Amino acid sequence: MVRKHFFFSGRVQGVGFRYQSAYYARRLGLTGWVRNLSDGRVEMEVQGKESVIAQLVLELKNTSYIRIERVVCENLPLKEGEDKFSTRFTY
Numbered sequence: 001m002v003r004k005h006f007f008f009s010g011r012v013q014g015v016g017f018r019y020q021s022a023y024y025a026r027r028l029g030l031t032g033w034v035r036n037l038s039d040g041r042v043e044m045e046v047q048g049k050e051s052v053i054a055q056l057v058l059e060l061k062n063t064s065y066i067r068i069e070r071v072v073c074e075n076l077p078l079k080e081g082e083d084k085f086s087t088r089f090t091y
Contacts, residue, residue: 001049002050004046006042006043007043007071008070010066010069012042012067017034017042017066018034018035018036020066021044021085029052030048032086033086035090045079047079
């Protein structure tokens with residue numbers, strides 16, 4: 001089990017990125033959150049098996065109306081007791 005902190009750049013706002021992220025994450029059994037940033041990027045924290053998180057990112061990259069040009073990722077400590085994936089408001 002790992003927790004990852006992502007920043008996605010490209011055509012990632014106004015295209016349903018947060019909705020798709022939440023849909024895929026919930027379907028894959030991941031927890032965490034996603035939100036738009038005022039600079040045009042999308043920020044996400046996600047927790048689960050590393051291979052399943054990789055599958056989430058692949059699903060997003062393969063979504064036709066989303067164009068991810070850059071991904072920045074770092075590891076975070078696990079967040080105990082988190083039980084859902086949520087969409088947050090723009091920061």
